[in-house]
Amino acid sequence: MYLETIDVVKQYANHLALNKVSIQVPKGSVFGLLGPNGAGKTTLIRIITRITAPDSGEVLIEGKPSKNEDVYRIGYMPEERGLYKKMKVGEQAMYLTQLRGMSKKDAHRELMIWFQRFDIMSWYNRRVEELSKGMQQKVQFITTVIHNPDLLIFDEPFSGFDPVNADIVKNEMLRLKDEGKTIILSTHNMESVESLCDNIALIHKSEVVLQGKVFDIRKDHRPNIFRFRLFGNEFDFAHPSFTLLSKESYHDFIDLRIKKENGISSNDLARLFFDHYEVVSYDEELPTMNDVFIKTVTNE
Amino acid sequence: MNRMNALGLIIQREYGTRVRKKSFIILTLLMPLLMVALTFLPLWLSTLNESGVKNIAVKDNTGIYAPLLKSTETYQFQVMGEDEQQDPESRLGKDLFAILRITDDLNENPGSVSLTSVKQTPQELQSMISNILNEKVTQQKLDALSQSNNVDSEAITMVRSIVESGSRISLKTMRQGDDGSVKESSTELATIIGMVFTVLIYMFILMYGNMVMQAVLEEKKSRIVEVMVSSVKPVNLLIGKIVGIGLVGITQLAIWGILMGVLFSGLSLFISSPEQAAAMSGGMSEFNMEGIMQSITSINWLELGLFFVIFFIGGYVLYASIFAMFASAVDSEEDTSQFLTPVTLIIMFAFFAGFYSVSNPDGPLAFWASLIPLSSPIVIMVRIPFGIPLWEKLLSIALLYGTFILISIVAAKIYRVGILMYGKKPSLKEMMKWTRYK
Numbered sequence: 001m002y003l004e005t006i007d008v009v010k011q012y013a014n015h016l017a018l019n020k021v022s023i024q025v026p027k028g029s030v031f032g033l034l035g036p037n038g039a040g041k042t043t044l045i046r047i048i049t050r051i052t053a054p055d056s057g058e059v060l061i062e063g064k065p066s067k068n069e070d071v072y073r074i075g076y077m078p079e080e081r082g083l084y085k086k087m088k089v090g091e092q093a094m095y096l097t098q099l100r101g102m103s104k105k106d107a108h109r110e111l112m113i114w115f116q117r118f119d120i121m122s123w124y125n126r127r128v129e130e131l132s133k134g135m136q137q138k139v140q141f142i143t144t145v146i147h148n149p150d151l152l153i154f155d156e157p158f159s160g161f162d163p164v165n166a167d168i169v170k171n172e173m174l175r176l177k178d179e180g181k182t183i184i185l186s187t188h189n190m191e192s193v194e195s196l197c198d199n200i201a202l203i204h205k206s207e208v209v210l211q212g213k214v215f216d217i218r219k220d221h222r223p224n225i226f227r228f229r230l231f232g233n234e235f236d237f238a239h240p241s242f243t244l245l246s247k248e249s250y251h252d253f254i255d256l257r258i259k260k261e262n263g264i265s266s267n268d269l270a271r272l273f274f275d276h277y278e279v280v281s282y283d284e285e286l287p288t289m290n291d292v293f294i295k296t297v298t299n300e
Numbered sequence: 301m302n303r304m305n306a307l308g309l310i311i312q313r314e315y316g317t318r319v320r321k322k323s324f325i326i327l328t329l330l331m332p333l334l335m336v337a338l339t340f341l342p343l344w345l346s347t348l349n350e351s352g353v354k355n356i357a358v359k360d361n362t363g364i365y366a367p368l369l370k371s372t373e374t375y376q377f378q379v380m381g382e383d384e385q386q387d388p389e390s391r392l393g394k395d396l397f398a399i400l401r402i403t404d405d406l407n408e409n410p411g412s413v414s415l416t417s418v419k420q421t422p423q424e425l426q427s428m429i430s431n432i433l434n435e436k437v438t439q440q441k442l443d444a445l446s447q448s449n450n451v452d453s454e455a456i457t458m459v460r461s462i463v464e465s466g467s468r469i470s471l472k473t474m475r476q477g478d479d480g481s482v483k484e485s486s487t488e489l490a491t492i493i494g495m496v497f498t499v500l501i502y503m504f505i506l507m508y509g510n511m512v513m514q515a516v517l518e519e520k521k522s523r524i525v526e527v528m529v530s531s532v533k534p535v536n537l538l539i540g541k542i543v544g545i546g547l548v549g550i551t552q553l554a555i556w557g558i559l560m561g562v563l564f565s566g567l568s569l570f571i572s573s574p575e576q577a578a579a580m581s582g583g584m585s586e587f588n589m590e591g592i593m594q595s596i597t598s599i600n601w602l603e604l605g606l607f608f609v610i611f612f613i614g615g616y617v618l619y620a621s622i623f624a625m626f627a628s629a630v631d632s633e634e635d636t637s638q639f640l641t642p643v644t645l646i647i648m649f650a651f652f653a654g655f656y657s658v659s660n661p662d663g664p665l666a667f668w669a670s671l672i673p674l675s676s677p678i679v680i681m682v683r684i685p686f687g688i689p690l691w692e693k694l695l696s697i698a699l700l701y702g703t704f705i706l707i708s709i710v711a712a713k714i715y716r717v718g719i720l721m722y723g724k725k726p727s728l729k730e731m732m733k734w735t736r737y738k
Contacts, residue, residue: 049530053738076530082523099531
């Protein structure tokens with residue numbers, strides 16, 4: 001584990017923001033921190049980044065309690081992010097990079113590399129207020145990752161990005177992951193969770209209600225819906241082990257969606273179809289993370 | 301990187317971005333020019349129309365006074381004989397500035413002198429003429445007295461010498477110190493110095509306290525603050541801001557001081573021809589230059605400067621912390637007024653208390669206002685030039701710095717929570733709860 005929180009509790013004046021929250025983030029993985037607005041994600045991130053302290057509980061980094069110097073091993077891009085509007089882009093990037101513990105020389109060298117990679121060298125001497133929101137976010141992304149931190153935390157990184165830039169950032173994240181960095185991603189964009197995250201924790205009403213590998217979670221939340229494509233024009237088969245959800249036929253195929261009833265294994269159900277029909281294809285629908293999210297949050 | 305480096309970087313940025321601003325540079329350079337211009341322009345303008353020589357025709361029927369009127373660079377007296385045919389009135393307003401008519405012996409008929417001109421005659425000319433005439437009349441009277449036989453000629457000589465030496469009184473004001481020693485003091489000078497220091501501290505607190513508030517709000521509004529506090533401690537961010545902006549102010553004050561010193565001394569050298577100086581000083585001719593120099597040197601400038609710096613720093617940091625604390629708790633300028641109105645009122649009160657303390661620097665208002673920490677930095681600078689007991693100064697400093705440490709700790713705690721809070725404007729009670737957050 002790169003990062004662990006153990007029974008973290010944070011109480012604000014009128015509400016409990018985090019109630020014994022424990023998460024485990026494996027090294028070199030992308031970890032999705034999910035939850036509805038106001039669930040406590042940002043509070044948890046602020047505790048990990050040492051912006052606030054927990055009332056009780058612990059944060060461990062590589063097994064050791066986190067300390068002040070650890071902030072230089074963390075790159076954090078908050079959801080509420082901004083830049084000094086009147087400052088020049090390059091000057092500002094230098095300032096933020098030096099504040100993250102880099103020497104002036106190193107900061108400048110790294111900045112040049114990143115500005116070239118993102119193709120924004122021409123902005124170096126322009127004032128931030130002249131840039132569009134998407135351009136500003138590129139600068140923010142650079143200043144988050146430039147000091148080569150082991151742990152990267154992105155809170156809603158894709159909001160405000162156009163699809164092209166969102167893709168650039170997504171690819172950068174995957175590249176950083178390949179370099180062995182650990183990434184925590186807090187987002188409401190469930191598609192990006194499916195494509196990026198290895199593990200997730202779902203926080204709801206200040207508690208962790210779901211945690212694990214993305215694939216395992218989707219598997220555990222299968223709605224038992226199967227799709228069959230059969231040869232033929234006719235389908236009037238009925239059986240107590242399933243309910244027909246939809247039927248569409250075109251050319252010589254029939255596409256079916258059925259819900260498996262309890263008391264029969266998926267193999268037996270498949271066998272039932274294979275016995276009666278010529279099956280062209282067959283698969284089981286996995287829930288999207290969106291479905292899992294909504295189901296978990298609304299079931300409460 | 302250690303904490304000091306981060307703090308250094310923050311101070312550097314807060315300072316650097318501000319002193320490089322065009323508005324800062326312009327204000328810093330223009331202000332002294334403006335001050336100097338405001339002081340010298342009216343003086344200069346008043347001497348402007350006196351360019352060239354003014355001719356004054358003197359028609360003296362008695363012939364006693366005309367020879368006494370000596371021409372100066374500005375005023376040329378032309379004595380006109382009785383037999384002069386030409387009528388001077390027709391030349392008035394052209395090559396003649398004024399006509400002085402003396403129709404009779406002034407000793408006997410004091411009203412028989414008049415000065416006619418088209419434009420208003422300058423005060424300077426009027427007093428010059430009347431001084432000369434008055435003196436002559438006095439002489440005439442004394443002469444007449446000495447010619448009469450019933451007065452002792454020795455007594456006349458004494459009266460003459462009394463009249464000539466004049467009897468100017470200058471009241472020296474002295475102060476008895478704690479040790480019983482008596483020093484000469486200058487009330488006027490103490491008043492001026494006290495007011496200057498008080499106005500400086502007052503302006504500085506308002507201007508730069510406000511700048512700290514704007515800076516906190518700017519970071520909150522632009523949402524950079526969370527990025528910042530993820531790499532530096534909020535308290536360092538706050539200290540960096542207050543120190544950086546304080547240094548901006550000190551830089552500005554220093555530049556103003558130097559520029560104004562240079563400009564004033566340069567300009568006064570430039571216009572210090574005796575004529576001009578006389579014209580400008582006007583009623584100030586009574587001023588005793590030696591006495592002023594004496595009181596200037598009698599003031600303990602080192603002590604004064606030291607206390608100024610101590611109270612200046614204490615006052616600025618105290619108010620800057622308060623401004624930063626409230627700014628951190630709200631989202632926009634409009635929301636600050638609820639908290640800032642009372643603070644501004646206190647500063648205004650202190651300023652007026654300082655103003656009235658000038659006339660009574662040892663009165664109860666002055667005494668208490670210079671001990672209470674929120675008003676002391678502004679009020680005490682009025683009193684220090686008048687000389688106050690050491691224990692009062694020390695007590696005032698102790699109270700000010702005690703309060704400033706206490707307030708800045710509370711301010712730092714509220715700031716730390718406030719900068720990350722958006723939305724509803726908190727009440728004072730809620731803000732107090734924040735100080736207990738971990």
